[in-house]
Amino acid sequence: MVLKTRRAARAVTRRYNQLLRPFDLQCTQVSLLYAVAAGGFDSISEMADQQAMERSTLTRNLQLLRKRGLICSEQEGQGRPQRFELTPQGAHLLEVTIPLWQQAQDTLRQEWGEEDWSVIQSSLSIVGAIR
Amino acid sequence: MVLKTRRAARAVTRRYNQLLRPFDLQCTQVSLLYAVAAGGFDSISEMADQQAMERSTLTRNLQLLRKRGLICSEQEGQGRPQRFELTPQGAHLLEVTIPLWQQAQDTLRQEWGEEDWSVIQSSLSIVGAIR
DNA sequence: GTTGTAATTGTGTATATGCACATTTGCAAG
């Protein structure tokens, strides 16, 4: 089970990353830009929970985006909750990648068909919900 | 889609790795031990294809197992195809982890129920098959 | 025998992931 899931993640990740290559972005980074844009996170810890990502992993992934000037946070210093938001550059880059994202999504949808597409979606939701 | 898949991989990986912790193994390593035990690979490249894993990733993952004395290869030197097989220690460790693996599998099967279990399995197979 | 080429593996660099431990902040208790 875990083998199949990881294999699926590798396969689909490579396809999406190939599309994102021209923008020097990886799909994890786009997903975090999207999460920051959606807002609603009062801290990294809270965001980590919702992403099912280890907190320290998320910390470092966000730092990469900060160093590239795609996100920022008013709060400074360790020990205080961080609330991130997109910079103008981050917002612009996210806008640009949305059509690509949609295109990748549509391609898979066509390859699998509508029926399989929904079944796969709900299957992944179930697997991603375990703790 | 890729987000859901990666999230699912993170979630299920953590659960399996928690069980494997006492043996200082990660689920990727167990999967490679299993693949080596099943045999049938004439080279790292061929094995990488079947695992949907990037060749250089597989190379390094196998090196870790080799350094721990769990697998070995008669062929020596770069440029020649590598055929790995389990060492006695590797075979023993694999044997020991099988019940744990089965237990994790059974737990998920119960949590999800037989019907969802099969649907999830086939969904993951479909996603893992894309190139 | 030399040269060229295809197949294979290895290495450099960067991101992604997670556990264990450390550090900082803020606040409540006394």
Add this chain to the structure above:
DNA sequence: CTTGCAAATGTGCATATACACAATTACAAC
């Protein structure tokens, strides 16, 4: 005011992943 604790983030270390490039081997062509 000090002490202690809970919450939050940061750091050290190791594995996992993949792309681009380098190096090696084996073999065919001449």
